[in-house]
Amino acid sequence: MHEQPEYRRAYSGERTCGKIWEQYGIQRMEATLKTIQAINANPRLLPNITLGVEIRDDCWYSPVALEQTIEFIRESIAAQTTGSGGAAGEKSDQNEPEICLSSVTESSGVTAAPRVKRKKNFVGVIGPGSSSVTIQVQNLLQLFNIPQIGYSATSPDLSDKTSYKYFLRVVPSDRFQAAVMLDLIIHHNWTYISAVCTKGSYGTSGLEAFKSLAKKSGICIATEDTLQSNPDDKEYERVVLNFLRYYPNARVVACFCEGQTVTGLFNAMRKLGVSGKLLLIGSDGWADRTDVVAGIEEEAVGGISIRIQSPYIDWFDEHYFTLNPWTNKGNPWFKEFWSVKFECQLPDSGDAVLGFAGANAEYRYNRTCTGKSYALHI
Numbered sequence: 004m005h006e007q008p009e010y011r012r013a014y015s016g017e018r019t020c021g022k023i024w025e026q027y028g029i030q031r032m033e034a035t036l037k038t039i040q041a042i043n044a045n046p047r048l049l050p051n052i053t054l055g056v057e058i059r060d061d062c063w064y065s066p067v068a069l070e071q072t073i074e075f076i077r078e079s080i081a082a083q084t085t086g087s088g089g090a091a092g093e094k095s096d097q098n099e100p101e102i103c104l105s106s107v108t109e110s111s112g113v114t115a116a117p118r119v120k121r122k123k124n125f126v127g128v129i130g131p132g133s134s135s136v137t138i139q140v141q142n143l144l145q146l147f148n149i150p151q152i153g154y155s156a157t158s159p160d161l162s163d164k165t166s167y168k169y170f171l172r173v174v175p176s177d178r179f180q181a182a183v184m185l186d187l188i189i190h191h192n193w194t195y196i197s198a199v200c201t202k203g204s205y206g207t208s209g210l211e212a213f214k215s216l217a218k219k220s221g222i223c224i225a226t227e228d229t230l231q232s233n234p235d236d237k238e239y240e241r242v243v244l245n246f247l248r249y250y251p252n253a254r255v256v257a258c259f260c261e262g263q264t265v266t267g268l269f270n271a272m273r274k275l276g277v278s279g280k281l282l283l284i285g286s287d288g289w290a291d292r293t294d295v296v297a298g299i300e301e302e303a304v305g306g307i308s309i310r311i312q313s314p315y316i317d318w319f320d321e322h323y324f325t326l327n328p329w330t331n332k333g334n335p336w337f338k339e340f341w342s343v344k345f346e347c348q349l350p351d352s353g354d355a356v357l358g359f360a361g362a363n364a365e366y367r368y369n370r371t372c373t374g375k376s377y378a379l380h381i
Contacts, residue, residue: 005022005063006233007021009234022343023339023343029336032336033326036056039054059075063136068136128140128149128152129152134204137170138158138160138161141169151170151171157175157180157287158204162176177212180286188217189220193255194223196253197250197281198228198256198259199242199259199268200229200260201229201259201264214227228245243268244275254280259288260286261288262289262290265283266294272302282306285306286308287308290309291308328372346368347368347370347371347373
C-alpha cells in the first residue's frame, strides 16, 4: 500500500514506510478484492469452493516483506497444528469470501489493521510486486513448500527453477523487454549509448540481459551506472553530470529502472538545467505511467518507454470511481489514501488520521472531507 522508505531512512535502521501509493497499492488491492468477489459469486468457476485472501503491506521493502512472510507462515503452521479451519478448498459456511486485512506491524511504522479470524490455511502467495522483494520472499516460502505467483516480478533470475522452484509468474521475463529496447536502439541507428539501472534484481539483471544482447549487435555502451532505490537527489545529479561531462556523445540512455528512478533522473535534469540533453529509453518500470513524468514532461520529451501488452479493464473504472471512505469498509488503508489524495481530514477518523504511517504521518489538514465535492479519477 505504501511506497518504500527513502534510501537514507531504510539503511539507518528506521523502518518507516513511504507515502500511500494509489496506482501500485490502493488500485491493486481494490482490483484483487473485486476479482475474488466476482469469482466467488460465479458458481461455474469454482463450485463448492470459496476463495479468501489476507492482504499485507510490504512497502516494497524486503525487511518488511520478510517480516510479514514470517508472520503468516507462523500463523499457518499454528492453524495446522491446532486444527483450526478446514482443508484448503473446503466449502465455507459463509457466503462472503473471508478477507483478512493486515498492514505491517507497528515496529515498521504502520498502524496494524484489525484482524479477522481466519478459517482456512494458506494455499499460496500472490506477489510481492518488486522482483528483488519477490526473490527474498521466495527464498523463505520454498522452505515450507508454499507456492508463489508473481504478477509483476519480471527479473530473469526468477526463471531459474533450480533456485526458485515454487515460483510461477503471469508476466514475461525481462529478457524479452531487453530485446525490445535493443530493437528500438538499432532501428534509430544509435550505436554509442549510455546505460543506467536501479540496483536490485529487476534493474541489475535486466541491464545485464540488455548488455549481453547489445554486445552481440555491435552496440557500444560508453558507460553505465547504478542507482539505489529512492536515493538522495544528489545521487541522481551525480549520474546525470557523469553522463554529460565524460560521455557527451552518448546522449541516448538505456534505463532499466523503476519508476521512481526515472522520475529522479528527470528532476535532476531540470534542476541542473540540462533538459533535452539526454534521451531515455525506459523499461516497463516507466511504461505509460503518468505519475512518473507528472510536472516534468519537458524533460521526458523524446524518450521512449515500453510496457507489457495488456487490455484496458473498463469494469474496474466503473467500480473504482464509485468508492469512498464512507462506504468502502473492506480496505483499512482507504481512509488514509482518501485524506492524502484530497488533502482533507475525515470527520470520523480522529486519531486514525493522526496515526497515518510513514511519509503520510506528516500530513495534517484543516479542511474536512465532506464527500460532496470529491471523486476519484485517473
